[in-house]
Amino acid sequence: MTDFYYAYENVIDLCLLNSVLALGCLLLLSVNLLSLATGGLMAIGAYLSIWLTMSQGWPFAPALAAATLAAALASAGLGALVLRLRGDYFAMATLAFTEVVRIVALNWDGVTGGALGVFGIPKYTETWHLAGLLGLVLYIVWAVRHSAIGDRMRAVAEDELAVTASGHDVARLKLAIFTASGAVAGLGGGLAAHLNMFVAPGDFGFLRSVDAVVAPVLGGVGNLFGAVIGATALTVLPEALRFSAQLREILVGGVILLAVLFLPAGLTSIPRALARRMAA
Amino acid sequence: MTPLLALRGVSRQFGGVAALSDVTFDVPAGAVIGLIGPNGSGKTTLMNVVSGVDAPTSGAVLLDGAPVHGLPAHVLARRGIARTFQHIRLIPQLTAAQNVALALRRPQAGPADILLRLPRLRRIEAARLSRAEDLLARAGLDRHGAVLAGDLSYGDRRRVEIARALAAGPRLLLLDEPAAGMTLTERGALRGLIRGLRADGITVVLVEHDMDLVMEVCDELRVLNQGRPIAAGLPAVLRRDPRVIEAYLGAEDA
Amino acid sequence: MILQQLVNGLSLGSVYAVFAVGFTLVFGVLNVLNLSQGAVFMWGAYLGLEVVGTLALPLPAAVAVAFVAAGLLGVLSEWIVFRPLQRRGAHRWMGMVASLALARILIGLAQEAFGTQVVRYPDSAMTMASLDILGARVQLLQLVALAAALTMVLALGALLRLTNLGRAIRTVAFSETVARLVGAPVDRVRLATFFVAGALAGGAGVLWSLVFQSVSPFMGDAILLKGLTVLILGGLGNVLGALAGGLLLGLVEVSSVVAVGSGYRDAIGFGLVLAILLVRPTGLFATREAKRA
Numbered sequence: 001m002t003d004f005y006y007a008y009e010n011v012i013d014l015c016l017l018n019s020v021l022a023l024g025c026l027l028l029l030s031v032n033l034l035s036l037a038t039g040g041l042m043a044i045g046a047y048l049s050i051w052l053t054m055s056q057g058w059p060f061a062p063a064l065a066a067a068t069l070a071a072a073l074a075s076a077g078l079g080a081l082v083l084r085l086r087g088d089y090f091a092m093a094t095l096a097f098t099e100v101v102r103i104v105a106l107n108w109d110g111v112t113g114g115a116l117g118v119f120g121i122p123k124y125t126e127t128w129h130l131a132g133l134l135g136l137v138l139y140i141v142w143a144v145r146h147s148a149i150g151d152r153m154r155a156v157a158e159d160e161l162a163v164t165a166s167g168h169d170v171a172r173l174k175l176a177i178f179t180a181s182g183a184v185a186g187l188g189g190g191l192a193a194h195l196n197m198f199v200a201p202g203d204f205g206f207l208r209s210v211d212a213v214v215a216p217v218l219g220g221v222g223n224l225f226g227a228v229i230g231a232t233a234l235t236v237l238p239e240a241l242r243f244s245a246q247l248r249e250i251l252v253g254g255v256i257l258l259a260v261l262f263l264p265a266g267l268t269s270i271p272r273a274l275a276r277r278m279a280a
Numbered sequence: 281m282t283p284l285l286a287l288r289g290v291s292r293q294f295g296g297v298a299a300l301s302d303v304t305f306d307v308p309a310g311a312v313i314g315l316i317g318p319n320g321s322g323k324t325t326l327m328n329v330v331s332g333v334d335a336p337t338s339g340a341v342l343l344d345g346a347p348v349h350g351l352p353a354h355v356l357a358r359r360g361i362a363r364t365f366q367h368i369r370l371i372p373q374l375t376a377a378q379n380v381a382l383a384l385r386r387p388q389a390g391p392a393d394i395l396l397r398l399p400r401l402r403r404i405e406a407a408r409l410s411r412a413e414d415l416l417a418r419a420g421l422d423r424h425g426a427v428l429a430g431d432l433s434y435g436d437r438r439r440v441e442i443a444r445a446l447a448a449g450p451r452l453l454l455l456d457e458p459a460a461g462m463t464l465t466e467r468g469a470l471r472g473l474i475r476g477l478r479a480d481g482i483t484v485v486l487v488e489h490d491m492d493l494v495m496e497v498c499d500e501l502r503v504l505n506q507g508r509p510i511a512a513g514l515p516a517v518l519r520r521d522p523r524v525i526e527a528y529l530g531a532e533d534a
Numbered sequence: 535m536i537l538q539q540l541v542n543g544l545s546l547g548s549v550y551a552v553f554a555v556g557f558t559l560v561f562g563v564l565n566v567l568n569l570s571q572g573a574v575f576m577w578g579a580y581l582g583l584e585v586v587g588t589l590a591l592p593l594p595a596a597v598a599v600a601f602v603a604a605g606l607l608g609v610l611s612e613w614i615v616f617r618p619l620q621r622r623g624a625h626r627w628m629g630m631v632a633s634l635a636l637a638r639i640l641i642g643l644a645q646e647a648f649g650t651q652v653v654r655y656p657d658s659a660m661t662m663a664s665l666d667i668l669g670a671r672v673q674l675l676q677l678v679a680l681a682a683a684l685t686m687v688l689a690l691g692a693l694l695r696l697t698n699l700g701r702a703i704r705t706v707a708f709s710e711t712v713a714r715l716v717g718a719p720v721d722r723v724r725l726a727t728f729f730v731a732g733a734l735a736g737g738a739g740v741l742w743s744l745v746f747q748s749v750s751p752f753m754g755d756a757i758l759l760k761g762l763t764v765l766i767l768g769g770l771g772n773v774l775g776a777l778a779g780g781l782l783l784g785l786v787e788v789s790s791v792v793a794v795g796s797g798y799r800d801a802i803g804f805g806l807v808l809a810i811l812l813v814r815p816t817g818l819f820a821t822r823e824a825k826r827a
Contacts, residue, residue: 017556034627081808087626088567088770096804098427099759103801110715140395147394147401151378155371162369165331166383167357167448206759210634217631246651249642256635260628261618269558 010128011239015232016130017192022215023137024184027177029213029221030145032157036209037094038076041071041182043204045189050118050199051111060124064190071186072179079178081169098209105201117200124194133191134228134272137184142224153177185212218259220266229267240245282332282345284309284483285330285452292325292340292507299325302339307452311485312474314498314515318528320505323487324366327454330485331363332356343452357383362450364441366457366487372430376421376440379429380412383447410448412447418476419443420469434461442473452483459490471497485510495519503527536671540787545676545745547784548683553738553757554776555687556608556731562771563707563727566626567634570611571735571761572754573640578604578736579743579753580648583655593658593744597682600736608732609725611636617724619691635756644751652750655743679741686737687777690730694773699726707771763803766811 005012007206021038028035030097045067105112112118144150148280152173155163160170194201211234219230237255263269283306292300300322301436307313315323328334330341332353341349348356362383368380387408394399403422413425418455419439423433429440438458445453455474459467459506467490474497477484503511503518505527511518553575560568581603582596589595615632663674694700704715706723713720742757743749764783768775783803790802 027331029627034630055786066322081812088561089766089811089815091630091768093808095759095762096766096807096811099804100801100808103798107797143394143397148381148389148405149394151374152382154373155379155382158371158373159369161353162371163364163382164353165357165363165365165369166332166444167354167362167385168382169354181378206755214631214634217627231818246642246645249638249645251642253635253638255641257615257632258640260624260632260635261615264622264624264628 005127011236013125013127013130013195014239015235016127016134017188017195018211018215018231018235019228020130020134020137021185021188021212022219022231023134023141024181024188025213026216026221026227027141027144027181030157030175031081031153031177033178034091034213035094035178035181036206036213037043037075037097037182038092038185038212039204039206039208040094040098041075041185042189042192042208043098043101043201044074045071045186046193046199046204047105047112047118050121050193053122053124053194054118058144062073064187067190068183068187071189072183075182075185076175076179078180079175083174083178095206095209098204098206102201102205105204112201115201116229117197117198117203121194121197123197125191128131133187138228139225145224149173186188212218214256216266218256218267220263220268222265222270226266226268233267281308283307284344285485286340286342286345287326287330288340288342290326290329290336290341292322292329292334295346298507300329300336303504303507303509304339305502305509305512307483307485309451309479309483310524311499312478312486312497314494314501315485315487315504316494316501317504317510320506321502321504321527324456325507326504327363327456327487331361331454335505340506347462352423357448357450358385360449360451362445362448362452363454364438364445364458366460368434368437368441370429370440371443372428372438374429375426376416376429376432376436376443377409377412377425379440380415380425380443380447381408383444384408384411385449412443414439415443415446417449418446418473420466432454435463435466439466446477452485453477454485456487457489458486459488459493467493491519493528538672539792540785541667541670541672541676541680543785543788545679545783545784546788547781548680549738549742549745550757550760550764550783551777551780552683552686552734552741554761554768554780555690555773556734556738557761558765558768558771558776559690559734559767559773560727560731561765562773564616564705564710564724565771566616566620566629567633568608568611568616568728568731569630570634570637570640571608571731572756573637573644574607574611574732574754575735575742576644576749576751576754576756577607577640577741578739579749580644580739581736582740583653583743583749586658587656587711591686597737597740599734600740602736602740604736605729607640608728608730608735609626611732612724612728616728617721622647629827637758641751641754648751650751652748654747654749673745675744679745682737682741683780686734687773690734690773693730699723703727759800760803763807766807803824 009239025035025038048070049067050060052066053060077099082090085093106115152163152168156170156173164170215230215234216227218233219226237252238248241251259267283314285307286307287303290300290303291298303326304343314325317323325334329336332351335350340347343359360365387402387506389404393404416425419442421436421439424436432440438461442458459470462470470495486494486498498515500513501515501518502509503524510523510527511521557571560566578600582600585591585596585599586593611633617628619628619632629770664671665674694703702718705718706720710720731737762781764776767782768779786802787799787807791799
């Protein structure tokens with residue numbers, strides 16, 4: 001067990017981290033919001049925490065708290081502006097945000113090291129930090145889903161007008177969820193930055209955002225563990241296929257495509273689908 | 281006495297088309313008012329404007345004398361205007377009771393209750409569900425609280441919608457074709473329910489095509505035709521009013 | 535100098551426009567975002583390169599091959615991804631996710647087939663030629679790209695306005711349900727739309743690689759983001775808006791290099807998108823979304 005851990009520590013860390021990010025996206029998906037802001041919000045958390053620990057001599061914990069807060073504020077501001085956009089426009093506005101943040105990071109050499117990135121970041125993030133955070137986020141998402149707020153979120157996804165007419169400020173609910181999800185992304189960014197000793201703007205772009213949102217869809221949005229399973233699959237699969245970059249893209253793409261086409265409820269529905277087949 | 285609801289010159293344009301033009305009338309507190317008119321006469325637009333789903337292009341909507349037009353629907357719901365929809369808007373994945381509980385303001389669990397799973401939470405949620413069951417029973421739907429809304433019959437869904445509107449604790453209840461899709465027995469029960477609401481002091485605006493129901497439960501009628509108010513008064517008088525008859529017959533010709 | 539920038543901006547913008555017109559057509563007609571379009575663009579560039587490089591055929595042949603082959607890739611995305619999902623009534627996220635997955639596969643296949651280095655089209659008389667217009671040095675290729683872009687968009691406009699297929703496409707765009715009711719060949723319209731969009735993306739791929747002298751498996755990602763920008767600028771589903779939005783983005787990017795330096799060039803477009811969405815939530819030239827609402 002310990003041997004396994006040491007051999008695969010890096011992959012395990014990434015699985016945990018990506019699961020956390022995916023859960024942030026799952027919260028948004030459950031009110032019908034497809035956000036591609038994850039990368040940008042992560043970048044804010046990552047660069048702020050690096051700057052605080054490396055240039056300002058802050059300890060890790062307050063630097064993470066600041067990263068979380070900054071990303072939450074940024075997403076509250078972004079949300080206030082773009083949450084009124086509908087469907088695809090919302091997705092694209094959040095994508096534009098991520099890209100703007102990435103390009104600013106590319107050009108702000110003093111803080112971000114520009115295109116070359118920041119080297120020699122102290123490795124403060126431990127596996128248990130990530131595992132603890134994942135446990136906490138899982139618990140929070142579970143608790144919220146199993147409450148009247150969870151019912152309200154399901155209702156918003158199905159029919160916003162019905163919820164509004166029942167006396168709820170849907171815009172405020174969405175903003176609260178978007179802010180919470182932003183805080184998670186910011187914290188994830190801070191942890192990610194102190195995980196690998198190196199960070200570059202490309203780490204937080206379009207693809208990062210896409211993977212965070214594909215994970216829960218791949219795993220199944222109806223299931224709490226869908227996000228975790230989807231994120232794990234999306235992390236482990238490319239690692240397992242490290243030997244061949246092109247094969248990796250083809251196979252990962254193929255798995256996602258097959259899952260979307262043949263498993264509408266995601267990977268977590270495989271046991272049920274199998275059981276149904278056995279019964280039939 | 282200030283009427284509970286007053287419309288003053290309310291107009292609503294969609295592009296070049298006037299769905300409502302210069303509508304002015306009052307809804308006195310405690311009354312059941314029928315809003316009738318042929319299809320496309322602007323009844324649903326009016327319901328939307330009054331409930332805040334839509335805003336008037338011009339004119340004023342007054343609740344207890346205070347202007348409320350342009351306020352968002354959730355604010356109006358909290359100020360006492362609840363409604364049902366002509367096209368039922370229940371959440372099929374939630375149970376009937378959960379649908380009703382959506383609109384319950386009290387008791388409400390706070391973030392701490394939810395995140396810490398305090399013992400209070402279970403009590404609050406039990407209280408919410410039992411309150412929802414009571415409202416369902418009031419709307420004539422006993423022992424259906426645990427059924428998914430998507431699995432209910434059409435008439436039962438209408439009753440869940442009414443229960444949900446009642447859960448918001450309204451002073452003014454807007455019912456948009458509540459009898460559509462109901463059986464004769466269900467319509468009878470609906471008649472009793474509306475009378476009961478009136479007895480409790482809830483003001484009702486009823487849009488309905490079932491004229492028997494309208495004539496039996498309404499204190500007064502307001503008639504719309506092509507977005508304009510053409511008549512107002514007692515049901516017994518209006519049913520012989522030539523303008524009203526013509527509006528309906530004209531519509532049938534078309 | 536200004537004239538030079540104008541030509542640079544318009545030729546860049548015309549490539550954006552060709553790509554985005556197809557993109558927006560698929561959105562407008564079928565109400566789906568096909569995010570594999572960038573990969574189709576890249577395949578168009580490579581196939582064109584094979585034609586002029588390996589087969590040593592002239593450039594027009596490269597455009598023609600890229601056009602048809604990329605069109606067929608577009609059709610493939612309808613067959614593999616969008617039609618099954620539409621039949622199932624899947625959520626629109628599914629189409630976006632699946633088309634991204636398809637893009638990954640296409641990119642992986644391109645890496646397998648062509649390697650990962652940046653390559654370029656061989657020099658020829660046409661790619662080298664340049665002329666002086668009113669003191670500005672203009673590459674012939676830039677003018678050709680601009681002309682080709684305008685031709686493609688106008689041809690599409692004519693197809694939509696003047697032919698039976700165009701009428702059917704517009705009917706489906708108005709409402710797929712109505713189109714089925716009046717007996718328009720909906721399935722054929724969907725295929726044709728995906729073909730046209732793919733073909734335009736492939737054509738744009740060849741134009742881009744000629745003007746910018748670089749082809750790589752990852753070139754589709756950048757253009758996909760540009761396409762999304764133009765889509766917003768022009769209003770989702772608005773073909774003429776996409777043309778105007780593409781040219782506008784090209785001009786803005788080129789002039790922003792002068793104004794704020796090349797580092798922020800890509801941010802300008804996205805900044806513009808955010809700004810426009812805040813003022814006009816359905817894009818700069820929004821027409822059909824308003825109609826649909």
